[in-house]
Amino acid sequence: SLLSSRSETPPALPAAPVIQASPSEWTNQSVQVTIQYPDDATTKEYRINGGAWQPYTGPITMTQNGVVEARAGNQAGMSETARYAVSNIDKTAPTLTLSQDPGSTTNRDVAVYASAADHESGVNVLKWASGSQPAEYFASNGTIINGGQFVVQANGVYTVYVKDKAGNEAVKTITVSNIDKEAPAAPTFTASKTTPTSQPVTVTVQYPNDAVKKEYRLNGGAWQTYTEPIVMAQNGVIEARATDQAGNASVASYAVSNIQTITVSQPAAHVLPDTLMFDVPQGTTVQVKLNGGTWQPYTGPITLPDGLYDVEAKTVDSEGNESQVLRMSVAMYGEQLFRAQQLAVQTVQQPTKENLASLEAAIQSLPDQAPEKESLMEQLERTKETLAQQRVEAAKANPSEETIQAAKEAVGAVKNETKKRQWTEELQKLEASLQDQQPNEEAMSVEALLAKKAIERAEKHPANALLKHAYQKVAAVPLDDPHLSMLQEALARVQAQYDAREANNGKSSQTLIRAKALAKALEQAYSSVLLNQAQKAVNALPNGEDKALLQARIDQAVRAQESARVQAQIENAAKAVAQAETFRTKSALDRAEELVKGLPDGQTKQALQARLNALRSAQDPAVAKAVKAIQLAKRYPSVNVFYKRAVDAIQQVQDEEKREELTNLLNEK
Numbered sequence: 001s002l003l004s005s006r007s008e009t010p011p012a013l014p015a016a017p018v019i020q021a022s023p024s025e026w027t028n029q030s031v032q033v034t035i036q037y038p039d040d041a042t043t044k045e046y047r048i049n050g051g052a053w054q055p056y057t058g059p060i061t062m063t064q065n066g067v068v069e070a071r072a073g074n075q076a077g078m079s080e081t082a083r084y085a086v087s088n089i090d091k092t093a094p095t096l097t098l099s100q101d102p103g104s105t106t107n108r109d110v111a112v113y114a115s116a117a118d119h120e121s122g123v124n125v126l127k128w129a130s131g132s133q134p135a136e137y138f139a140s141n142g143t144i145i146n147g148g149q150f151v152v153q154a155n156g157v158y159t160v161y162v163k164d165k166a167g168n169e170a171v172k173t174i175t176v177s178n179i180d181k182e183a184p185a186a187p188t189f190t191a192s193k194t195t196p197t198s199q200p201v202t203v204t205v206q207y208p209n210d211a212v213k214k215e216y217r218l219n220g221g222a223w224q225t226y227t228e229p230i231v232m233a234q235n236g237v238i239e240a241r242a243t244d245q246a247g248n249a250s251v252a253s254y255a256v257s258n259i260q261t262i263t264v265s266q267p268a269a270h271v272l273p274d275t276l277m278f279d280v281p282q283g284t285t286v287q288v289k290l291n292g293g294t295w296q297p298y299t300g301p302i303t304l305p306d307g308l309y310d311v312e313a314k315t316v317d318s319e320g321n322e323s324q325v326l327r328m329s330v331a332m333y334g335e336q337l338f339r340a341q342q343l344a345v346q347t348v349q350q351p352t353k354e355n356l357a358s359l360e361a362a363i364q365s366l367p368d369q370a371p372e373k374e375s376l377m378e379q380l381e382r383t384k385e386t387l388a389q390q391r392v393e394a395a396k397a398n399p400s401e402e403t404i405q406a407a408k409e410a411v412g413a414v415k416n417e418t419k420k421r422q423w424t425e426e427l428q429k430l431e432a433s434l435q436d437q438q439p440n441e442e443a444m445s446v447e448a449l450l451a452k453k454a455i456e457r458a459e460k461h462p463a464n465a466l467l468k469h470a471y472q473k474v475a476a477v478p479l480d481d482p483h484l485s486m487l488q489e490a491l492a493r494v495q496a497q498y499d500a501r502e503a504n505n506g507k508s509s510q511t512l513i514r515a516k517a518l519a520k521a522l523e524q525a526y527s528s529v530l531l532n533q534a535q536k537a538v539n540a541l542p543n544g545e546d547k548a549l550l551q552a553r554i555d556q557a558v559r560a561q562e563s564a565r566v567q568a569q570i571e572n573a574a575k576a577v578a579q580a581e582t583f584r585t586k587s588a589l590d591r592a593e594e595l596v597k598g599l600p601d602g603q604t605k606q607a608l609q610a611r612l613n614a615l616r617s618a619q620d621p622a623v624a625k626a627v628k629a630i631q632l633a634k635r636y637p638s639v640n641v642f643y644k645r646a647v648d649a650i651q652q653v654q655d656e657e658k659r660e661e662l663t664n665l666l667n668e669k
Contacts (some may be wrong), residue, residue, distance in 0.1 A: 001276060003083075003203060007210045007544070009332065010076070011074060011075050011076040012076055013076050013077050013078070013079055014037075014038045014040050014041045014072040014074050014076075014078075015038040015072070016070075016071070016072070016079045016080040016081070016082045017035050017036060017038070017041075017044070017070040017071065017077060017079070018035070018036040018069055018082065019033060019034075019035050019036075019082050019084035020033070020034050020035075020036070020084075021033045021034075021062075021084060021086055021088075021515055021602055022034070023088070024088060025088060026088050026090055026121040026164075026165040026166040026167075027088060027166055027167070028089070028090055028091045028166040029088070029089075029170050030057045030061050030063045030089070030165045031061075031062045031086050031088065031089055032060070032061060032062075033059060033060040033061075033062055033068050033084065033086065034059045034060075035056055035060075035068075035070045035574075036496070037056070037070075037072045038072055038079075038184060038421045040074050040553065041072035041073065041074060041079075042074045042075070043071075043072065043073030043074070043078070044056040044070075044073075045070065045071055045073070046060065046068060046069060046070040046071075047068075047069050047071075047195070048060070048062075048067070048068055048069075048456065049065055049066045049067055050067070050069075053071075055554055056070065062086045062089065063087075063089075064089055064091075065086050065087050065088075065089045066085075066086055067083060067084070067085050067086070068083070068084045068085075068086065068331055069081050069082065069083050069084075069334075069450060070082045070084075070190065071384075072403065073622070075259070087263070088121075088166075089166070090118075090120035090121040090164060090165070090166035090168060091166070092119075092120060092168060093164075093168040093170040094113065094116055094117060094118035094162045094163070094164045094170050094615070095116070095117050095118070095121055095169060095170065095553070096115070096116055096160055096162055096170055096171075096172040097114075097115040097116075097117075098112060098113065098115075098172055098174040099113045099174075100112050100174065100176060100178075101111070101113065102243075104176065104178060104180070105178045105180055105181060105244075105245035105246045106180070106246050106247065107179070107180055107181045107246035107247045108179075108246050109152065109153050109179070110151070110152050110176050110178065110179055111151050112128070112149060112150055112151070112152060112158060112160075112174060112176070113148060113149045114124040114126060114128065114145055114148060114149065114150070114160045114162075115148060116162040118162075118165075118168075119165040120164070120166070121164045121165035121166040121168075122164060122165050123163075123164055123165075124163050124164055124165045125138075125144075125161070125162065125163040126144065126145045126160070126161070126162050127143055127144055127145060127160070127161045127162075128142060128143055128145055128158060128159065128160045128161070128292075129141060129142040129149050129158070129159050129161070130156060130157075130158055130159075131156070131157055131158075131159065132157050132159055132173050133159040133161070133171065133624055134171065134585060135161060135169040135170070135171050137159075137161075137327075138161040138163075138169075138171075141163055142161055144505045145160070149166065152176055152179075153179070154176075154179060155176050155177050155178070155179045156175075156176060156207050157173050157174075157175050157176075158171050158173065158174055158175075158176065159171055159172070160172050160173075160174070165268030169415065172398050178246075178507050179246070180245065180246035180248065181245060181246070181248065182248060183236075183244075183249060183250045184208040184210050184211050184242045184243070184244045184248060184249075184250050185208040185242070185250065186242070186248070186250040186251070186252040187205050187206060187207050187208070187211075187214075187240035187241070187242050187251075187252045188205070188206045188252065188582075189204070189205055189238065189240070189252070189254035190203070190204045190206065191203050191254070191256065192202075192204075193258065194258060195258060196258050196259075196260055197258060197259060197260065197316070197320075197321065197322065198259070198260050198261060198263070198264065198321040199259075199264075199304055199321065199322035199323070199324070200231045200232055200233045200259070200324060200325075201231075201256050201259060202229045202230070202232075203229060203230045203231075203232060203238055203254060203256065203300060204229040204230075205226055205240045205556065206239075207226070207240070207242045208242055208244075208245045208250075210245070211242035211243060211244060212243065212244060212245050213242070213243035213244075214226040214240075214241075214242060215240070215241045215242075216230060216238055216239060216241070217238075217239050217241075218230075218236055218237070218238060219236045219237055220237070220239075220554070223241065225656070226240065231325075232256045232259065233259070233324075235255075235256050235257045235475065236256055237253055237254070237255045237256075238253065238254045238255075239251060239252070239253045240252055240253070240254075244439045244609065246349070248400075253458075262321040264315050264316070264317050264321050264322060264323040265281065265315060265323055266313070266314070266315060266323045266324055266325075266326045267279060267281075267286045267298075267313045267314070267315050267323070267326060269311070269313060269326065269328065271330050272334075273303060273332065273333050273334040273337050273370070273372075274303055274305075274306075274332055274333075274334025274335070274337075275278050275301050275302065275303050275304070275334075276288075276302040276304060276309075276311065276330065276332075277301045277302070278298050278313055280298065281315065283317065283318055284316060284317050284318070285298070285314045285315070285316050285525055286298040286313060286315055286316075287298060287313065287314055287316060288302070288310060288311065288312070288313050289311075289312040289313075289599060290304075290309055290310070290312075291309055291310050292310060295314075297560050298313070303334075304332040304334075305335065306332050306333050306334065306335045306336050307331075307332055308329060308330075308331050308332075309324075309328055309329070309330050309331075310327070310328075311327070311328050311329070311330055312325050312326065312327050313325070313326045319400070331367040331369070331370075331592050333367055333370055335453075335486075336362065336365050337366065337372055338364055339362055340359065340362040340363055340365075340366060340372075340376055341376075343355065343358055343359040343362050344359060344379050346359075347359045347380075347383050348379070348383060351383045351384075351386045351387040351390065353387065353406075353409065353410065354385070354388060355382055356380070356383060356413070359376075359380055360380055363376045363377055363380060369386060378491070379430075379505065381414075381415055381416070384410070384414050384415075385414055385416060385419060386415050387410045387413075388410040388411045388413070388419070388423055389422075389423070390410075391403075391406050391407035391409075391410040391411070392407045392410075392411065392423045392426060392427065394406070394407065395407040395427060395430055396426070400490065401489075401493070404427055404430055404431055405493045405496065405497075407423070407427055408424075408497060408500075409496055409497070409500050411423045411427065411663070412497060412500035412501060413500055414523055419502055431445045432594065445477070445481055445483070445484055446478050446479070447473075447477045447478065447481065448477050448481050448483040448484070448487060450473050450476070451470070451473040451474045451477050451487050452483075452487060452490070453473075454466070454469050454470040454472075454473040454502030454566075455470045455473075455487065455490050455491055455494055457469075457470070458470040458494050459494045459497065462497070462498065462501065464498075464546070464548075464549050465545065465547045467494065467495070467498055467549060467552075468545075468552050470491055470550045471491065471549075471552035471553065471555070471556050472552065474487050474488060474491050474556060474559075475552075475556060475559055476553060478603075479559075479562060479563050479566040479567075479568075479600055479602070479604045480566060480570055480599070480602040480603065480604035480605070481602075482598065485561055485563070485567070486562065488556070488560050488563070491525060491556065492651070495523075495553065507640055510538060510544055511541060513539050514537055514539060515534070515537035515540070515541055515550055516550065518530065518533050518534035518537050518539075519534050519538070519553045519554055519557070522534045522553075522554065523553065523557045523560075524558045524601065526557060526558075526560070526561045531554070531557075534554055534557075535554060538550045538551055538554060541556045554658055566600060568598070569595070569598060569599055570599060570604055573592070573595040573596045573598075573599055573608055574608060575625075575648050576588070576591055576595045576596075577592045577596065577608050577611050577612060578594035578636070579592065580592040581611065589615060591610065592608075592612055593612055596608045596609055596612060613627050622649070622652045622654065623651045623653055623655075623658060623662070625649050625652070626646065626649040626650045626652070626653055626662050627662070628649075629642070629645050629646035629648075629649040629650075630646045630649075630650075630662065630665055632645075632646070633645070633646040633666060634666070643666075646666050650662045650663055650666065
């Protein structure tokens with residue numbers, strides 16, 4: 001028996017399992033994986049995507065792609081591992097991108113481009129159909145898209161359908177609305193005269209509303225753009241062509257054949273500031289038309305309100321023959337001139353900054369061709385010099401930042417360089433004597449000191465970039481800083497100097513001038529209405545240095561308003577704390593704490609809160625102990641023992657409301 005046992009064949013390892021999947025083609029459903037194990041396998045195991053081995057009991061449902069591994073085992077050991085990669089599951093719908101060419105209005109067919117993408121199984125079907133269609137419509141309908149595009153001949157909604165090889169579907173619509181193949185209505189003509197005449201005939205062409213291109217030509221010549229009625233000095237044929245947005249065109253023609261050769265002279269015109277007059281030759285009449293109105297007989301001088309007028313005049317002889325039309329644009333400025341002359345008298349009597357500004361604005365509003373403008377400007381300059389001299393003398397008599405600044409503004413408006421230099425030197429000497437009155441820089445915060453230096457640089461070296469930088473630095477000063485008001489006043493003074501210089505160079509556009517005026521008005525008298533108007537005016541400016549600087553001025557005006565509000569809050573809170581310290585009642589202390597709590601974070605709030613904490617502590621020793629513990633815990637937040645001591649100290653306070661308040665203080669970030 002020993003010999004027979006030695007001759008037995010040892011058991012062999014089982015064969016590797018066989019793995020099969022169904023379906024094996026692309027699908028958007030789950031895949032069933034079946035594993036066939038050898039008959040001698042006593043152990044049947046599988047795993048998915050390298051996971052844990054588990055017993056095989058039946059087909060495996062794969063809801064997504066992955067790797068299935070299987071092995072068989074018997075007493076001799078485990079077989080080789082069989083592997084099968086499931087990679088035919090695609091549950092993601094393909095994507096569609098639609099576009100059209102052309103995208104603008106056209107009188108031609110439109111090509112719709114359809115780009116389909118599927119990064120798994122790939123695109124299988126790409127169709128299109130008219131109208132808005134669901135995906136199931138394309139099961140038996142629709143047109144195959146070749147070359148990634150299809151052509152449509154009419155406006156409408158079109159649906160594109162795509163299906164991938166796994167059966168996932170997607171539809172997308174595109175609306176084509178830019179096809180226009182209908183020609184516009186033909187132009188029509190209106191002639192100023194159809195009976196025989198010696199005068200030119202004016203022909204007005206009426207184009208249809210949908211015409212984007214209006215053209216005409218004379219006697220078969222070149223086409224040209226129609227902008228105004230056509231004056232025919234001799235007989236001829238006018239053709240008019242209307243073209244719509246899509247390029248469709250219609251043409252009509254009109255023949256002028258009633259012009260005869262008779263010469264009548266044009267009327268001679270005389271223009272005064274508020275009056276229009278014409279010479280009327282003997283035996284004729286003159287007719288006048290204002291601003292495209294109707295022809296009216298001229299009976300004598302015509303007095304007109306201020307404004308610009310398009311004037312037409314013609315002479316008509318006793319036979320009805322007309323001269324060529326005299327056309328001219330005239331500016332009436334009688335009312336403006338009268339106002340400017342009145343202001344000039346008033347300004348001489350009272351040469352104030354406001355009167356000067358009003359007079360200058362009135363002079364600038366006069367037309368450039370007004371002969372009185374130059375003499376009024378000379379008078380204005382003389383009055384500016386008078387005001388500057390008065391302001392300089394006032395600054396000498398009472399030297400202060402205000403009087404010196406007022407004098408600087410007046411001197412800055414003077415154009416005489418010799419006088420300006422003399423007065424500027426005098427003011428600089430006065431200003432130097434006031435330097436010792438400047439605030440102590442050592443007592444200023446870092447933000448306030450930086451703002452002060454920025455303002456001084458902007459004043460010493462005039463440049464919009466430096467002025468903008470000064471605005472930014474002032475904006476960084478905390479609202480409760482005691483030097484903020486002084487800095488805002490200094491910045492306003494420097495801004496006034498910049499305004500005076502820019503007013504003298506006369507290069508600003510009307511839009512920029514208006515924006516500056518609104519910004520200045522907002523600085524002088526803040527209101528939400530002025531804020532909206534100033535912001536709209538600045539928004540309308542082109543991007544650049546002027547716009548950025550004006551925006552900084554608006555922001556500073558808003559912040560100055562907020563600063564005033566905060567200062568009022570601080571004053572009320574400080575007053576309430578003082579009352580609480582005086583009366584030491586709970587109601588006074590509660591009211592003070594409420595007002596202090598509403599202040600913005602900063603040194604002022606911390607100081608007032610410290611006074612209140614001291615007041616609370618004086619009322620209750622347990623509270624004082626808790627406050628000290630809280631301060632220590634907040635100073636060293638990483639030391640847990642300090643935090644625990646603060647919690648224990650708070651628990652010793654008897655007042656429940658105070659305990660809650662101290663707990664909130666401890667946990668406050």
